[in-house]
Amino acid sequence: EIVLTQSPATLSLSPGERATLSCRASQSVSSFLAWYQQKPGQAPRLLIYDASNRATGIPARFSGSGSGTDFILTISSVEPEDFAVYYCQQRSAWPLTFGGGTKVEIK
């Protein structure tokens, strides 16, 4: 099973700051990595697929990069609605796995 480790667990930021979230895989997943956003009481929302492709309707301030084992989700300037938990997920091999999440909170 491919283990995804996200860091940091919590990121405290003020609106307007840059957010950098990390996801590291225990073995290469090529570019088969997605990022999801989840707000309390809501379903997850797909932000980025295959490492760097923004999903439909996702604002340009969200970007993804990386390949192999190291991936980054960047929010260029955090908006109030971006405070949420972010999960990475690999689809390189079964079983599909999610990271433990990074909570982006208001500083």
Add this chain to the structure above:
Amino acid sequence: EVQLLESGGGLVQPGGSLRLSCAASGFTFSSYAMSWVRQAPGKGLEWVSDISGSGVSTHYADSVKGRFTISRDNSKNTLYVQMESLRAEDTAVYFCAKVGYCYTPSCPRDYWGQGTLVTVSS
């Protein structure tokens, strides 16, 4: 507009059974793989199972293999999961999700339902 509506959750005793349904609309259901993902209270996301558009190909997490069965009825645009031998650790919100951006079951989950809560407790 894509809509996914889960139903069938509730309270069940350990060892019991439950069937969840997910009614889909707004897309050609049979063309897309579908997925179940769960989230235990206060915890992260856990992939449970996927099924191809035709229903021929299925995949399961080890934690549910042999106890859960995913299926679909393309004539009714509905996804199911039959859950048997339920355990306390199966307590979670169960989300159904549509697979998008490609056509295999492993592709990204681009639309999600709001989830249905399953509680396994005596």
